[in-house]
Amino acid sequence: MxxxxxxxxxxxxxxxxxxxxxxxxxxxxxxxxxxxxxxxxxxxxAKVAQKLPRHVPTNTTRDGEVPATVVAAITSAISQYRKNRTNK
Structure with a gap:
């Protein structure tokens, strides 16, 4: 103990x-x-902070539609992805 x-x-x-x-x-x-x-x-x-812009540009038009160049880029990326995926 x-x-x-x-x-x-x-x-x-x-x-x-x-x-x-x-x-x-x-x-x-x-x-x-x-x-x-x-x-x-x-x-x-030493660096002074820069102010951010008030308006941040977007990929939409005033009508709310996506520009044709953006649609073309997305379509191309999807088709390329599908092509690479089926080749494997």
Whole structure:
């Protein structure tokens, strides 16, 4: 029985040491991230962000129809896919 008690004490000690180590590591990680965030705000990016265009071009006309060139490209891709699939 004394051997089991010693084993439990050793296991508990090891568990506490491991938990303290993990807590210390995570605390240091949080501190390091906060310090890096403060340092990064002192050095802004050299590139200025560009504004996105207000109108994003689409592949449809004003009538809502797809242009003939897009239909031709899709038709060609489908026929090529079917041709390659049947040859295998």
């Amino acid at each position: 004394e051997n089991i008690a010693e084993t439990f004490i050793e296991a508990g000690t090891l568990m506490v040491v491991g938990m303290v180590f993990v807590f210390a590591f995570l605390s240091l990680l949080i501190i390091a991230i906060n310090l890096l965030a403060k340092v990064a705000t002192n050095f802004p990016d």
